[in-house]
Amino acid sequence: MALFEALLELADDHLVLGHRLSEWCGHAPMLEEDLALPNMALDLIGTSRTLYTYAGEVEGAGRDEDALAYLRDEMEYRNCLLVERPNGDFAQTMLRQLYFAAFMEPYWKAALESPDETVRGIAGKAVKEMAYHIRHAGEWVIRLGDGTEESARRMQEAVEELHRYTDELFHSSAAARGVDALPDRAAIRPEWDRVIGEIFAEARLEIPQVPFPQQGGREMQHGEALGHMLAEMQVTHRAHPGAVW
Amino acid sequence: MSGEVPLWEVFIRPRNGLSHKHVGSLHAADEVMALNAARDVYTRRGEGTSIWVVPSKAITASDPDQAAENFEPTAGKVYRHPTFYEIPDDVGHM
Numbered sequence: 001m002a003l004f005e006a007l008l009e010l011a012d013d014h015l016v017l018g019h020r021l022s023e024w025c026g027h028a029p030m031l032e033e034d035l036a037l038p039n040m041a042l043d044l045i046g047t048s049r050t051l052y053t054y055a056g057e058v059e060g061a062g063r064d065e066d067a068l069a070y071l072r073d074e075m076e077y078r079n080c081l082l083v084e085r086p087n088g089d090f091a092q093t094m095l096r097q098l099y100f101a102a103f104m105e106p107y108w109k110a111a112l113e114s115p116d117e118t119v120r121g122i123a124g125k126a127v128k129e130m131a132y133h134i135r136h137a138g139e140w141v142i143r144l145g146d147g148t149e150e151s152a153r154r155m156q157e158a159v160e161e162l163h164r165y166t167d168e169l170f171h172s173s174a175a176a177r178g179v180d181a182l183p184d185r186a187a188i189r190p191e192w193d194r195v196i197g198e199i200f201a202e203a204r205l206e207i208p209q210v211p212f213p214q215q216g217g218r219e220m221q222h223g224e225a226l227g228h229m230l231a232e233m234q235v236t237h238r239a240h241p242g243a244v245w
Numbered sequence: 246m247s248g249e250v251p252l253w254e255v256f257i258r259p260r261n262g263l264s265h266k267h268v269g270s271l272h273a274a275d276e277v278m279a280l281n282a283a284r285d286v287y288t289r290r291g292e293g294t295s296i297w298v299v300p301s302k303a304i305t306a307s308d309p310d311q312a313a314e315n316f317e318p319t320a321g322k323v324y325r326h327p328t329f330y331e332i333p334d335d336v337g338h339m
Contacts, residue, residue, distance in 0.1 A: 030250070032271050036285035136281050143274060 004058045005078070005176035008068070009218060011051035012079035015069055016226070017100055018044030019233050020087055029090055036136060040097065043129040050122050070237035074220075074227045078173065081217040082165035084226040091151070092158040094140040098199065099162065101133035103169045106191040107183055116181035138199045145203025152204070159205055167213035176218070253279040254304060255287055256297040265297050273298075 021041035028034035052065035083100060087093045108130060111123035144151040169192070170185045200207055216222070237243065250272040256265035268287050273279035279298040288296070307315060319325070 030272060032273065032282035032286055035289070036282065039285050039289060132284075136285075139277055139281060143278070 001059070002176055002179050003181055004055055006172060006179045006182050007051050007055035007058060009078040009080075009172060009176055010182075011048045011055060011068070012077050013083050013100070014044045014048035014051065016077070016079045016229070017083035017096075018042070018048060019229060020083065020085075021093070021097070023087055024093065033090075037093075040129075040133055040136070043126075043133070047122065047126050047129070054118050054122070066237060070234045074222055074230055076220060077217070077222065077226060077230070078176075078220060079217050079222075079226075080165070080168040080171075081214055081223060082162065082168060084217065084222060084229065085162060085165065086225050088158065088161070089154055090140075091144050091154040092162060094137045094144070095155070095158040095162055097133055098137035098141050099166050099169070099196070101130045101137060102192050102195045102199075103188055105130035105134055105195075106188050107185070110183035110188070114181050114183075119181050134195065138195075141199055141205070142203040145200070145205045155203065156205060159200075160208055163208050164210045164212070164214045167210070168215040168217060171215060171218055173218040250274055252301040253283070253298045254301050255279075255283040256299070257283075257287055257293040258295040259292060260294055265295065268292075270301060 018041045021037050021044065024034070024037040025041075026034065028037055048069070049065050052068040056063045056065065056068060082096060085092070085096060105127060108123040108127035111119050112127065114120050114123065141155065145155040146152065147155075170189055172185055196207070217226075251274070252270055253273055253276075254270050255268050257268045258265045271279065271282045271286055273282045276298060280296055283296045283298055287293070
């Protein structure tokens, strides 16, 4: 069942971050971003759907995408802590997006060589979306980091706040390791370091030392924020099981 | 925020062989951000294969007060339309 566990880690990362981005809908600082953020949210939620569906098939217990997304509690979610962090200000949201996309783009690129045909299919679509997310979030990080006094201060504060959560991107829980169908998370590190290093240099941001990286999400130990988010995300499905459009 | 951010005109080419068409405008800090925003605002339903963005201030528009002298004189010159030729039957559809 390591494949099932690994697919859930991926799917939970995508759904939780997708839901976080969707919270900006109607609240973004400008109309253009009010469309861009839900666009990116829909990319992530779309990928999570195919991952949940495949995970359900692998599990073979009759759970579909809705059962996995809406009928699991916080203590059953495997997402890394980074993606569940509250949106904060626009700088934090863009930085979180850059951190995640800079991991997922090389991850999906490696997954294009997977022996598993379904994984190759998901990767082929997602890799283009993640390349765009890096570009979109990266351009904002550069402009805010190397922008006004206030934007530079906020961007550096976002780095101080979120960088400690990035280590967990490169980890899987013990139950999800050793899956041939999916790339090794730890192997993505050099490419992630390179992309973040280039963007930070242009943004004039310092990469902080992180003596104590924050993790636990993969082991289903979450911060306070996730429970509130899931309550809102799941309430309709739990109140009206099986409801359709 | 939009008050400080420049305005851009967006042109999209729907497919190869057609020309770029004006689709609207948006606010963005510079040309790179304008291209990203144009992608997000105007190509969400598969509308395009290419995007141009042009600073709105780079466009010089004709004066609406001169519309009469600009455009009305052509109204009486029907001979400028290519409709006075007999097209031989074997040419077919033109």
